[in-house]
Amino acid sequence: MKLRSLTIKSTPLRLTITFLGIFILSSAASFAAAYFVLRSNYESILEDEIEQAIEVYAAIDGQDALINRLKTDIAVTDTELMILHYQPDRAAPIANVAPFPSAGGFTIVSKKKIDGRDRDRSSSYLALSARVGQGQLTIAKTREQVVEMGEIMLSVVLIGLLPTVLLTSAAGALATRRARRKIDTIQKTLLELTSGQMTARVPVLENDRDDLTEISTAVNTMASSQEALIASMRQISADIAHDLKTPIQRVAVILDEVARKTVLSAGQEDLLDQALTETDRIVKTFHALLQLAQIEGGAVRDRFAPVDLQVVVDDIVDFLDAEADENGYSLEHTVIGSGPFTVYGDHHLLSQVIANLLQNAMRHTVVGSKIKVRLSRDAAQIVLCVEDNGTGIPPEEREKVLRRLYRLEQSRTTEGNGLGLSLVAAICKLHDASLSLEDSDPGLRVRITFQTLPKSLPVTPTQKTSEA
Numbered sequence: 001m002k003l004r005s006l007t008i009k010s011t012p013l014r015l016t017i018t019f020l021g022i023f024i025l026s027s028a029a030s031f032a033a034a035y036f037v038l039r040s041n042y043e044s045i046l047e048d049e050i051e052q053a054i055e056v057y058a059a060i061d062g063q064d065a066l067i068n069r070l071k072t073d074i075a076v077t078d079t080e081l082m083i084l085h086y087q088p089d090r091a092a093p094i095a096n097v098a099p100f101p102s103a104g105g106f107t108i109v110s111k112k113k114i115d116g117r118d119r120d121r122s123s124s125y126l127a128l129s130a131r132v133g134q135g136q137l138t139i140a141k142t143r144e145q146v147v148e149m150g151e152i153m154l155s156v157v158l159i160g161l162l163p164t165v166l167l168t169s170a171a172g173a174l175a176t177r178r179a180r181r182k183i184d185t186i187q188k189t190l191l192e193l194t195s196g197q198m199t200a201r202v203p204v205l206e207n208d209r210d211d212l213t214e215i216s217t218a219v220n221t222m223a224s225s226q227e228a229l230i231a232s233m234r235q236i237s238a239d240i241a242h243d244l245k246t247p248i249q250r251v252a253v254i255l256d257e258v259a260r261k262t263v264l265s266a267g268q269e270d271l272l273d274q275a276l277t278e279t280d281r282i283v284k285t286f287h288a289l290l291q292l293a294q295i296e297g298g299a300v301r302d303r304f305a306p307v308d309l310q311v312v313v314d315d316i317v318d319f320l321d322a323e324a325d326e327n328g329y330s331l332e333h334t335v336i337g338s339g340p341f342t343v344y345g346d347h348h349l350l351s352q353v354i355a356n357l358l359q360n361a362m363r364h365t366v367v368g369s370k371i372k373v374r375l376s377r378d379a380a381q382i383v384l385c386v387e388d389n390g391t392g393i394p395p396e397e398r399e400k401v402l403r404r405l406y407r408l409e410q411s412r413t414t415e416g417n418g419l420g421l422s423l424v425a426a427i428c429k430l431h432d433a434s435l436s437l438e439d440s441d442p443g444l445r446v447r448i449t450f451q452t453l454p455k456s457l458p459v460t461p462t463q464k465t466s467e468a
Contacts, residue, residue, distance in 0.1 A: 013180075016172030020165065027161055035153045039146050043126060047106055050128045050139050058132045063088075066133045070094050081142050083114070083125060088135035103127040103138055123147055182212040186219060198227040252279040285419065295349070295426045303346045306453055309382060310341040313375055316354040324358075328367040331358070336376035343382060343450040345431040353427050356420045357386040357446055365390030365443070382452055387445035398437040 060066045067088070074084050074096045085095035093099075101113050109125045124147065127140035185202055192200035201223060202216035255276050317333045324331040343350070354373070361371045365388050374385040393401060400406050402425040428435040428448055438445040 013172075013176045016169075016176055020168055020172060023168065024161060024165065027164075028157060031153055031157045035150060038149060038153075042146055042149070043143075046126045046141050046143070047128070050106075050126065050141055053139050054128065054130050054132065054137060057137055058130070060133075063133050067094060070137075080144075083127070083138075083140040085138040085140075086132070086135055087138075088133075090134075100127075100138060100140070103129040103140075108143065109140060179212060182216070186212070186216055189219060189223070193223055193226070198223065198230055248279060248282050252276060252283065255279065295423070295430055300346055300349065300430070304344055305347075306342050307345055307347050307350060308340050309343050309350065309384065309450065310335060310339055310375055312347060312350050313354055313373060313384070316351055316358065317373055320355065320358050324362060324371065327362060329362050329365075330368075330370045332370065332372045334372065334374045336374065337378065339377070341375060341377055341382050342453040343431065343433075344453055345450075349427045349430070353424050353448070354384070354386070356424050360420050361386065361388040361390070361444075369443075377452060380452060382450040384448045384450070385445055387440040387443055389440065389443040392439060392442060392444040393437060395439075401437070402435075 057066060057069065060069055067086075070084060070086050071094060074094065077084055077096055079096050083095070083097045083100060085093060085097065085100040087093045097114055101109060103109065105128070107127050109127050111123055114125075124143045125140035126143055127138055129136055129138040131137075189200045189202045201220050204213060204216050204220065255272060313333070317331065321331050358371060358373070361369075365371070369388050369390050371386070371388045374383075374387075376383050376385075401421050403422060406422075424446075425435055432451065434449045436447045436449075438447055
């Protein structure tokens with residue numbers, strides 16, 4: 001399984017980004033609120049200073065005294081700090097900046113609106129105009145400190161948040177990667193359990209205790225319970241089959257002796273033949289169940305060796321070719337690619353896989369059907385296909401027919417015990433081969449994919465199969 005990389009689809013990463021975004025927004029909102037409070041207070045102070053200055057000029061008696069005072073103050077006032085502009089009713093304006101835009105109540109005037117000449121000006125002013133003496137007096141004070149305060153606050157926000165964001169992002173990325181590794185491990189274990197590897201477990205560190213560790217422990221507990229339950233069921237099945245196989249074989253022997261020693265009527269002989277047939281069928285079913293339990297337990301792995309699959313296929317096809325011709329079936333065998341077709345496994349079990357598939361195809365297709373066996377290989381894989389042109393298996397039933405004792409024909413009146421494909425599936429799993437049931441249009445195609453072995457490995461000698 002290919003583990004997913006660290007992406008935005010990751011829940012831990014999404015949570016990290018969400019909380020980081022909330023932190024940035026809340027911090028920015030706090031600094032913005034502080035800035036607006038400070039700016040409001042400073043502008044209130046400016047307004048009070050401007051009003052007091054206007055009141056001072058308004059308190060001067062006489063127009064001449066007012067003009068003289070204004071001229072004196074204008075001469076010593078820096079335009080970057082304050083602008084004085086007085087427009088008498090019948091005379092030229094007196095100002096340190098001219099012209100100056102009119103202002104009613106408190107108005108913010110930008111540098112561009114004052115004049116077009118290249119002079120040192122503050123970026124903006126807070127201005128107020130009022131009737132003083134026999135003219136209109138406008139006083140404007142610089143807002144440079146408000147602007148600088150905003151720039152300072154913005155710098156503080158950036159300088160303060162940037163390291164925090166970087167550290168939080170790094171810590172979040174590390175925590176996310178750690179959580180992602182744990183989640184991927186849990187997911188990998190669950191997939192292995194789903195595929196039948198009941199020994200799979202999630203590694204759990206002794207001192208690592210978090211919610212994912214608790215989930216891992218719960219998965220391991222569930223897996224142990226499932227493994228014990230399945231082992232118990234398999235053992236019970238094997239015990240029942242083993243305990244019943246011997247007495248049923250004895251019944252078959254007794255019936256056979258009765259048939260040879262007793263003179264029976266035609267009807268009695270028919271009944272005896274039916275009893276022997278059914279007894280033989282039961283014995284074969286129990287034998288298949290025992291073999292299935294042995295295969296699923298992995299007890300035959302010690303017999304594994306490199307085997308040339310082409311030789312095995314040739315043996316089985318040659319052995320069953322006469323039976324196929326006798327029953328009216330066409331058996332075709334094709335090899336694609338150059339050998340050797342070497343796999344690691346058990347010769348007898350691999351022979352049984354091919355024999356079961358061919359006999360299953362002859363059992364479930366009409367007389368005259370074509371059955372094809374194709375063996376192919378590439379650099380890494382060997383593919384064995386057995387297909388027919390019968391009615392096939394519906395897609396919704398293909399997974400079910402691999403279960404033990406499951407049969408498409410629910411009445412169960414035809415020959416068979418529902419264990420043929422179960423044995424095939426178990427043997428494929430034992431050999432780490434993938435098994436798939438596909439549509440042959442028409443008919444069924446069974447595809448088995450093996451991993452190849454290096455050509456240098458010695459291949460186990462094989463012989464003609466006589467017990468398929």
